Amino acid sequence: MNNSGVMPQEKMELDLEIPSSLVQVDGHLRRSNSAPMINGLSDNSQVFHREVLRSRRNSTTVVNRPNMVPSSPIRVPSTRLHQIKQEEGVDVMNRETAHEREVQAAMQMSHSWEESLSLSDNDLEKVASSSPKRVDFVPVSPAPSPTRGIGKKQCFSPSLQILVSCNGLTPSPIPSPTRRFSRRSQSPINCIRASILGPMKRKGEMETESQPKRLFQGTTTMLSSDASNLSDLSSCHSPDLLDGSLSSIGSSTDSPGKMEGVSPSSSSNSPFASLQDLSPK
Amino acid sequence: MRPGGGSSDVQWCFSQVKGAMDDDVAEADIISTVEFNQSGELLATGDKGGRVVIFQQEPESKNQPLRRGEYNVYSTFQSHEPEFDYLKSLEIEEKINKIRWLPQKNAAHFLLSTNDKTIKLWKISERDKRPEGYNLKEEDGRYKDPNTITALRVPVLTPMDLMVEASPRRVFANAHTYHINSISINSDCETYLSADDLRINLWHQEITDRSFNIVDIKPANMEDLTEVITAAEFHPNQCNTFVYSSSKGTIRMCDMRASALCDKHTKLFEEPEDPNNRSFFSEIISSISDVKFSNNGRYMMTRDYLSIKIWDLCMETRPVETYQVHEYLRSKLCSLYENDCIFDKFECCWNGNDSVVMTGSYNNFFRMFDRGYQQDVTYEASRENSRPRSILKPRKISTGGKRKKDEISVDSLDFSKKIIHTAWHPLDNIIAVATTNNLYIFQDKLN
Numbered sequence: 144m145n146n147s148g149v150m151p152q153e154k155m156e157l158d159l160e161i162p163s164s165l166v167q168v169d170g171h172l173r174r175s176n177s178a179p180m181i182n183g184l185s186d187n188s189q190v191f192h193r194e195v196l197r198s199r200r201n202s203t204t205v206v207n208r209p210n211m212v213p214s215s216p217i218r219v220p221s222t223r224l225h226q227i228k229q230e231e232g233v234d235v236m237n238r239e240t241a242h243e244r245e246v247q248a249a250m251q252m253s254h255s256w257e258e259s260l261s262l263s264d265n266d267l268e269k270v271a272s273s274s275p276k277r278v279d280f281v282p283v284s285p286a287p288s289p290t291r292g293i294g295k296k297q298c299f300s301p302s303l304q305i306l307v308s309c310n311g312l313t314p315s316p317i318p319s320p321t322r323r324f325s326r327r328s329q330s331p332i333n334c335i336r337a338s339i340l341g342p343m344k345r346k347g348e349m350e351t352e353s354q355p356k357r358l359f360q361g362t363t364t365m366l367s368s369d370a371s372n373l374s375d376l377s378s379c380h381s382p383d384l385l386d387g388s389l390s391s392i393g394s395s396t397d398s399p400g401k402m403e404g405v406s407p408s409s410s411s412n413s414p415f416a417s418l419q420d421l422s423p424k
Numbered sequence: 425m426r427p428g429g430g431s432s433d434v435q436w437c438f439s440q441v442k443g444a445m446d447d448d449v450a451e452a453d454i455i456s457t458v459e460f461n462q463s464g465e466l467l468a469t470g471d472k473g474g475r476v477v478i479f480q481q482e483p484e485s486k487n488q489p490l491r492r493g494e495y496n497v498y499s500t501f502q503s504h505e506p507e508f509d510y511l512k513s514l515e516i517e518e519k520i521n522k523i524r525w526l527p528q529k530n531a532a533h534f535l536l537s538t539n540d541k542t543i544k545l546w547k548i549s550e551r552d553k554r555p556e557g558y559n560l561k562e563e564d565g566r567y568k569d570p571n572t573i574t575a576l577r578v579p580v581l582t583p584m585d586l587m588v589e590a591s592p593r594r595v596f597a598n599a600h601t602y603h604i605n606s607i608s609i610n611s612d613c614e615t616y617l618s619a620d621d622l623r624i625n626l627w628h629q630e631i632t633d634r635s636f637n638i639v640d641i642k643p644a645n646m647e648d649l650t651e652v653i654t655a656a657e658f659h660p661n662q663c664n665t666f667v668y669s670s671s672k673g674t675i676r677m678c679d680m681r682a683s684a685l686c687d688k689h690t691k692l693f694e695e696p697e698d699p700n701n702r703s704f705f706s707e708i709i710s711s712i713s714d715v716k717f718s719n720n721g722r723y724m725m726t727r728d729y730l731s732i733k734i735w736d737l738c739m740e741t742r743p744v745e746t747y748q749v750h751e752y753l754r755s756k757l758c759s760l761y762e763n764d765c766i767f768d769k770f771e772c773c774w775n776g777n778d779s780v781v782m783t784g785s786y787n788n789f790f791r792m793f794d795r796g797y798q799q800d801v802t803y804e805a806s807r808e809n810s811r812p813r814s815i816l817k818p819r820k821i822s823t824g825g826k827r828k829k830d831e832i833s834v835d836s837l838d839f840s841k842k843i844i845h846t847a848w849h850p851l852d853n854i855i856a857v858a859t860t861n862n863l864y865i866f867q868d869k870l871n
Contacts, residue, residue, distance in 0.1 A: 297501035
């Protein structure tokens with residue numbers, strides 16, 4: 144229990160013992176909210192595929208009362224409580240072993256998955272878009288530039304309904320109204336991706352083809368040593384943080400490249416103006 | 425303000441829907457939070473891809489004085505990026521868990537957005553002028569050859585197309601070991617709290633490098649952990665009071681004047697369990713997924729899996745009102761446990777004058793409960809009802825054997841279509857309801 148009132152950043156607790164192996168399950172890096180689930184007999188539920196709509200679980204303890212158990216085999220409860228206990232569990236050896244097994248199985252699965260996909264191009268595109276976070280087992284290099292700590296200004300034009308560069312000049316060419324913006328790509332993170340709620344095209348689409356898939360370019364703030372923490376903090380203390388001053392962080396760096404979008408939907412009086420009716424591809 | 429009507433005097437009709445209308449749901453587009461600002465002019469949404477989209481209500485036009493303005497995209501930005509925790513070899517999702525607007529003090533708007541680990545303060549400001557006529561630069565930004573400059577001039581501010589800038593002003597990071605589930609802004613206009621599964625921290629809005637830990641329920645031995653924090657909120661006008669809910673169905677109210685560390689609660693709100701309803705799943709479904717104070721600060725509402733409970737802050741022993749959201753699911757808990765739906769964390773909201781509460785359900789249904797008239801109604805957010813100004817028809821679920829016409833049987837409900845996030849305009853009868861990747865806006869019919 145933390146008895147002091149103040150919790151400075153340096154005292155971030157490191158009492159978590161988590162195996163350091165990366166786990167690739169079905170193309171996804173294991174996230175801190177996933178828990179191994181022994182799937183029981185799933186009835187004819189019409190739930191979305193779990194990988195697509197996985198949401199973090201609420202957590203409760205599940206009391207095992209022998210007379211009132213579900214008819215299907217009891218699986219490991221995917222509650223938040225259980226996940227936390229598991230992550231901080233003492234039995235490291237067994238967890239390490241279990242993780243190794245998972246990794247092996249996942250590698251085999253992913254390998255056979257790729258093989259089956261290579262047969263047809265159509266399927267490949269579909270699968271690729273549904274598992275965008277395939278990652279190598281080699282961790283990417285850490286510690287991005289400290290100036291990325293605070294992020295950049297992002298500017299949007301309500302009349303054009305597209306992102307614009309922050310120096311006020313609209314990009315050219317004018318966005319094509321017929322182009323349907325597709326879903327989030329596997330491109331590097333540092334270009335903004337169009338939200339489906341706003342009728343914009345992704346910026347910098349050219350970058351996706353030329354650059355390899357690099358996943359973690361965002362700031363890494365969960366560093367363990369005090370020194371690293373302090374260096375991260377110092378980057379956040381740049382004068383740009385103080386209110387009132389014109390922040391120039393990255394203000395004119397975003398040369399737009401190729402920008403496309405759908406036509407603005409807001410101004411007409413047509414009753415269907417608000418429907419983002421995008422034709423299927 | 426128009427009286428917040430319930431089902432008796434208000435007819436809800438479709439106004440707008442945002443998002444793609446196809447069946448393929450890109451995971452990044454899944455809406456994860458919806459929030460009106462204090463005036464209702466702005467509506468913010470966050471999604472699983474870490475983006476924030478802000479809609480602005482158009483002012484009512486003079487030609488059509490009785491028709492409310494539409495909501496159109498005003499700003500959008502990438503709030504959070506995916507990150508990697510090297511220590512634990514775990515990915516940190518960029519999904520926006522909560523957005524909270526700060527009260528507006530000047531022309532700019534400020535909001536807090538958070539993912540599992542990091543809270544950010546964003547400033548959203550308009551720019552409609554830009555300087556033209558630089559001495560050293562061309563209009564497109566290229567630098568001039570200094571030798572060609574023969575005269576000096578003062579740049580002039582010229583009008584330009586409205587541009588909305590979103591800039592991150594503060595990043596509040598590295599304060600949460602576990603997943604942040606709530607943020608709440610204090611009425612003192614200076615501080616706010618952030619809550620994760622085991623701890624609650626108090627921040628000053630200006631200070632990013634430290635926070636005060638005010639609640640810590642982590643036991644010395646993790647084997648003793650039996651419950652987690654599920655939601656937390658500050659009282660709307662008592663700056664010393666906040667509540668937090670737990671996975672065991674309890675709500676604790678704390679007073680920050682009592683001590684620096686609020687582990688000891690001031691009040692504990694808990695309803696004794698009904699012995700008739702006890703089952704293997706009792707504890708799971710008692711977990712509170714959302715807690716919201718009423719606007720007048722006298723009540724609070726909690727949402728657990730099957731019901732909504734309204735508590736009088738002066739009475740801890742039991743709620744003053746209980747509304748069943750989808751009681752017909754009680755006999756299906758086993759299946760819902762199998763497909764994980766039993767862990768869905770539904771949110772709830774009050775209308776402006778606290779007379780009606782609303783929450784979501786499955787099959788894209790959402791429910792409203794009128795506290796005054798003691799009536800409830802079920803509506804559906806669907807494309808079929810998406811004709812402009814078409815009036816929403818109440819839906820009925822048939823639980824018995826005989827299904828009447830227009831009723832839907834429980835077995836044909838689509839549990840993949842769930843409405844988790846809903847929001848009610850603070851002053852008007854306008855509601856925003858999020859299905860998986862669409863945002864529906866409904867309003868009451870003006871005559």
